[in-house]
Amino acid sequence: MASRLLAGLAHLFFGAYPRWQGSRPEPRQRIYFANHASHIDTVALWAALPPPLRARTRPVAARDYWGHGPRRWLARHGFNAVLIDRQRSTPDQDLLEPLYQALDAGDSLILFPEGTRNHDIHPQAFKSGLFHLARRYPQVEFIAVYLDNARRCLPKGSLVPVPLVCTVRFGAPVALRPDEDKDAFLERARAAVVALA
Numbered sequence: 001m002a003s004r005l006l007a008g009l010a011h012l013f014f015g016a017y018p019r020w021q022g023s024r025p026e027p028r029q030r031i032y033f034a035n036h037a038s039h040i041d042t043v044a045l046w047a048a049l050p051p052p053l054r055a056r057t058r059p060v061a062a063r064d065y066w067g068h069g070p071r072r073w074l075a076r077h078g079f080n081a082v083l084i085d086r087q088r089s090t091p092d093q094d095l096l097e098p099l100y101q102a103l104d105a106g107d108s109l110i111l112f113p114e115g116t117r118n119h120d121i122h123p124q125a126f127k128s129g130l131f132h133l134a135r136r137y138p139q140v141e142f143i144a145v146y147l148d149n150a151r152r153c154l155p156k157g158s159l160v161p162v163p164l165v166c167t168v169r170f171g172a173p174v175a176l177r178p179d180e181d182k183d184a185f186l187e188r189a190r191a192a193v194v195a196l197a
């Protein structure tokens with residue numbers, strides 16, 4: 001119930017209109033990776049998915065922000081988010097472990113490889129987590145996504161969305177090539193997002 005209401009509010013306030021330009025909304029296990037400019041990015045991308053895909057797609061969110069108070073309720077009951085730590089509590093902690101568990105359970109994920117919000121039109125360099133996931137899960141499709149206008153829909157410091165249209169552009173899958181190194185893959189994945197801008 002909470003997830004349907006949340007998706008409905010997203011469409012009402014800022015559109016979250018999907019544009020499938022290089023892929024189709026198919027029931028495959030996927031990792032949707034996108035630019036990150038606003039707190040509504042997660043809602044917009046998640047709401048742009050058709051309901052059957054949305055039901056099996058879990059946004060990845062920082063525990064230090066989404067793990068407390070009303071945001072925790074929203075993350076758990078609205079999105080069924082996967083909460084991750086940004087810093088290791090022990091030297092041997094694998095910060096990606098919650099993502100492995102979700103993927104092993106058959107879920108799809110939404111993540112923002114920049115790691116933090118960026119107010120430029122183009123994304124910053126991607127962090128290495130996307131590469132490690134691509135290497136560990138070659139059977140999962142990695143779909144580049146560009147969120148257009150999200151940073152204007154909810155400017156930094158604002159609590160109320162501005163009624164503007166946010167478009168969610170879904171690109172073609174990006175697969176890790178044989179013998180491709182981390183830097184080359186991450187730059188190619190970033191370029192796939194930029195190409196949708």
